[in-house]
Amino acid sequence: MSTAFLLTTLVVVVTPGTGVMYTLATGLAHGRRASVLAALGCTLGIVPHLTATITGLAALLHTSVIAFETVKYLGVGYLLFMAWAMLRDKEAPSVVGEQPRPAARVIASGVLSNLLNPKLTMFFVAFLPQFVSVGAPGALGVMLRLSAVFMALTFVVFAAYGCCAAAVRDRVLARPGVMTGIRRVFAVCFVGLSARLALA
Template structure:
């Protein structure tokens, strides 16, 4: 494994995107455990993209405009839903919940956020082969993918934990809570718009 791979992976993972926004929101609303669980869900959402790349399904998405557009707009629709739900739910960011969101719900939402992002498959399709020499076994690509997933989980978990540490300062203030809800909703909407305008 090269230093170049590790550096590139950390840069890609740390760059704010849908997963980061979701993990931050989970950490702020439900605390450290929720932030870590959300990070785990987003990491699991990488598995289908990794599998698609290794099995060659990514090549289909790369060559089939219909397949790519279908997955892309499913992702756009889900991000639009996340924006709408975050904006309308006045309990989206609270210090205490009567019924805290379950770990299953947090994981499923995190998985969906990453599954419905065709650009992630395109990233794997373009990124991993650069660090795999011709003739190397599939296990090499699996190993690199595992490192990428580990980095994703660790970085996202740190985001979630840092967000959770700010709960008392942020969430207990109604005005700040309102603006945070708007910021997260706007972020999901902006990321959805960016995905909608993305080309292969």
């Protein structure tokens, strides 16, 4: 496995995007456990993109404008929904007596945040072939191993982001006005990400 692959993957994963924003928001609102589950969901959201790349479905997205635009605008809609959900949530979270958010719901939201991101499929199409000799024996195995590394780094980095957010959660919760401001910042970030995706 090349150093170039690891470095490029790390840069891509560390750069804030939809998954990072979702994991940070979850860590602040629901704590460390939920942030790790959010990271897991975002990581699992990579699997459909990997499957599409391996089976050739990504070629359809690459060549069909209608298919690509459909997936893209579904992603835009979901990001706008997340922004609206942030602004709609007026309740101040409380550590005392708090009911943990259902794990399945946290993971499902994480999966959706990456599932509706066609740029992730394009990343696999443009990035992985540079490190895999397609015609060589065992090319599929190499692609799966590289993808596993990508997913592992995604989980570790996202979980670290989320745990850092959860670590300052108590201080944030002690100031309801700060939490309101943070929600607005995340909402603006989601709107910005949706605009960037729409214009891509």
